Amino acid sequence: MGKGSKDKRDLYYRKAKEEGWRARSAFKLLQLDEQFNLFEGVRNVVDLCAAPGSWSQVLSQKLNCIDSSSSSKIVAVDLQPMSPIPGVECIQADITHPKTLERILGIFNGQLADFICSDGAPDVTGLHDIDEYIQAQLILSALQLTTCILKPGGTFVAKIFRGRDIDLLYSQLGNLFEKVICAKPRSSRSTSLESFIVCINYKPQKDWKPKLTLNQSTEEFFKDANLGRAKLSESLENNLPFEERVVAPFIACGDLSSYDSDATYSIEEGKQTTSLDPVQMPTAPPYKKALEMKRKGILLRQ
Structure with a gap:
């Protein structure tokens, strides 16, 4: 949450700083929990694509992992380095690697996870078809690990980009979970394609044992899982029945009295405001190497 970001006009951006969250996305998980009571009976949790760590902060607080007597365990995984969070085991690693x-x-002592979440997203290009495809692949990558470590009856929550082909993802997830719901927290801007898929009550496929293998595509991983519907062209070619579109129930999360992320709020009369620094400075910003090169005189204007 940099000072030059357009987020500074957003009240959730300022409230995140005031309340100590590393990013405004913390409110998205909080509002999802208000709607679905995600953390009831939960002990082992995995936060995928976790950096900078706002969702891990929420998980640590909700599961009281700061208390040494807590039996809950939280693992945060990301390719980017993360600053430590009390009660959270941070792993810098690839979520697709065995x-x-x-x-x-x-870390779980061989036990399975009760809850797995992913707020990860690619660097968007602005080309919606490409962004939606890459995001869907990221979700399937997270789903690979999820099917290997989530216990039956567990819950999976992930960020999605809703587009014209999102029903295929709904269909695939519907074969693994009893209930699949699309949710839009009030803290998520209405101008964004972003929503969250809440998958409840994991039901492993019979006669299918998921196994992570190095350099394995998502298509190869789910080949024997009987997920999703056949493509129309394949159905016509092989005389197979083509399934109808799958539409997941849509729920708007967050109290109507809470702040609107697309609105601009005026400052109360007489109230002084101060500029707040980010709760957590970037640990490995992409511009860090360029700055070092500039200081050494290596980076010169052509």
Whole structure:
């Protein structure tokens, strides 16, 4: 949450700083929890694509992991480095790598996870078809690890980009979970394609044992899982029945009296305001190397 961001006009952006959250996205998970009571009976949690760590902060607070007597365990995984969070085990690793799965199971002492979430998203290009496809692949990558470590009856929550082909993802998830719901927290801007898929009551496929293998595509991983519907062209070619579009129930989360992320709020009369620094400065910003090169005189204007 940099000072030059357009987020500074958003009240959720300022409230995140005031309340100590690393990013405004913390309110999205809080509002999802208000709607679905996500953390009831939850002990082992995995936060995928976790950096900078706002969702891990929420999980740590909700599960009281700061208390040493707590039996809950939280593992945060991301390719980017993360600053430590009390009660959270941070792993810098690839979520598709088998060794990452082994490390998580080691932290859980061989037990399975009750809840897995992912707020990850690619660097958007502005080309919606490409962004939606890449995001869907990221969700399937997270789903690979989820099917290997989530216990039956567990819950999976992930960010999605709603587009014209999102029903295929709904269909695939519907074969693994009893209930699939699309939710839009009030803290998520209405101008954004972003929503969250809440998958409740994991039901493993019979006669299918998911196994992470190095350099394995999502298509190869789910080949024997009987997920999703056949493509229309394949159905016509092979004389297979083509399933109808799958539409997940849509729920808007967050009290109507809470702040609107697309609105601009005036400052109360007589109230002084101060500029707030980010709760957590970037740990590995992409511009860091360029600044170092500039200081050494390596980066010169052509």
